[in-house]
Ligand SMILES: Nc1ncnc2c1ncn2[C@@H]1O[C@H](COP(=O)(O)OP(=O)(O)OP(=O)(O)O)[C@@H](O)[C@H]1O
């Protein structure tokens with residue numbers, strides 16, 4: 001037998017596994033690195049997050065990725081070069097974390113790498129009937145594996161798309177396995193560049209579990225903050241937006257897109273919710289001369305409104321008193337967004353995933369570590385499919401040698 005296969009079987013048969021989950025999301029703020037210890041699989045999964053760090057991207061790294069990020073027309077050579085370059089960059093970031101944590105690569109069983117999404121094109125968005133749902137994450141897994149010496153599982157989204165999904169959100173899998181609670185209906189709300197949530201019924205009825213994107217989270221706020229206040233990469237705490245007033249006609253124009261009326265589950269990205277989208281809405285609403293503060297106030301309300309409408313529209317979500325919304329992602333630090341949500345959704349108790357034992361900044365990295373654990377030890381045939389979440393193993397295995 002190829003010794004690599006033997007190594008793979010050995011890892012899969014261990015009573016406990018150390019898996020490093022890696023996530024670099026649409027905000028391009030950095031790489032989230034979560035060192036997790038797993039026992040069991042499926043609904044018997046137990047995870048302990050031993051270490052967590054966000055390794056920030058330098059401005060140079062952000063600029064290199066932005067040359068292709070969410071763009072329909074790009075320099076193809078740049079894309080080709082970025083694929084291994086990001087794999088090596090992430091590998092070096094993992095090795096630096098391991099040094100900080102006083103661990104040797106040999107003490108880690110596996111890396112679970114999401115990669116960098118550079119384009120997301122569900123069919124609803126690309127509109128070409130002969131082409132399937134498509135999504136592209138780069139940062140090659142073989143480069144990660146060879147540079148670190150650690151077996152790497154990567155490129156999780158393709159199997160989801162191949163099995164009929166849109167390649168996202170994958171949060172439903174980890175949320176269901178790790179965070180469901182009998183007797184409590186839960187919404188796991190992720191406020192990243194794009195906002196998405198998972199609904200977990202207290203009945204544990206998997207036919208009702210689903211995850212969906214709901215619209216922009218921070219992506220537009222970040223883009224316009226950078227444009228108007230070049231020294232800032234985001235609107236800290238929502239302080240800039242808090243100085244402005246919401247332009248109601250622009251807000252209505254922003255919310256007019258059919259994405260908001262489409263059925264759940266659905267996905268989107270910065271390809272749609274871009275600066276060009278906002279500019280076109282400003283023209284329709286005759287709001288082209290707004291102050292930066294008023295524009296940020298309106299965009300912040302737009303993000304909150306997309307979430308509020310989705311939660312309210314979601315017919316399977318009861319408005320019972322035992323319904324908790326557990327937030328995660330960088331947007332939880334935006335008090336303006338969070339206060340708006342609390343005010344407009346008074347029937348819901350707001351907490352963060354910290355109350356469930358998972359650092360809100362680490363949640364997505366832990367999700368990909370969980371998917372890798374399932375790829376190694378899980379049995380997809382034993383897991384029930386959920387709406388939009390086919391029961392499949394996800395991820396591609398890269399041997400280190
Ligand atoms: N103190 C803060 N105040 C306001 N916003 C903040 C703060 N800290 C972080 N953020 C926001 O959170 C973003 C990063 O969030 P996060 O890392 O969850 O996104 P992501 O994982 O890249 O996105 P996605 O989940 O869509 O892939 C920043 O770009 C910023 O907009």
Ligand SMILES: CC(=O)N[C@H]1[C@@H]2OC[C@@H](O2)[C@@H](O)[C@@H]1O[C@H](C)C(=O)O
Nearest residue numbers: 117120168169170171192194196364
């Ligand atoms: C294509 C892609 O990278 N989608 C991300 C993005 O960021 C948030 C939202 O849009 C979500 O659908 C997804 O990530 C999370 C981790 C998911 O798949 O659940």
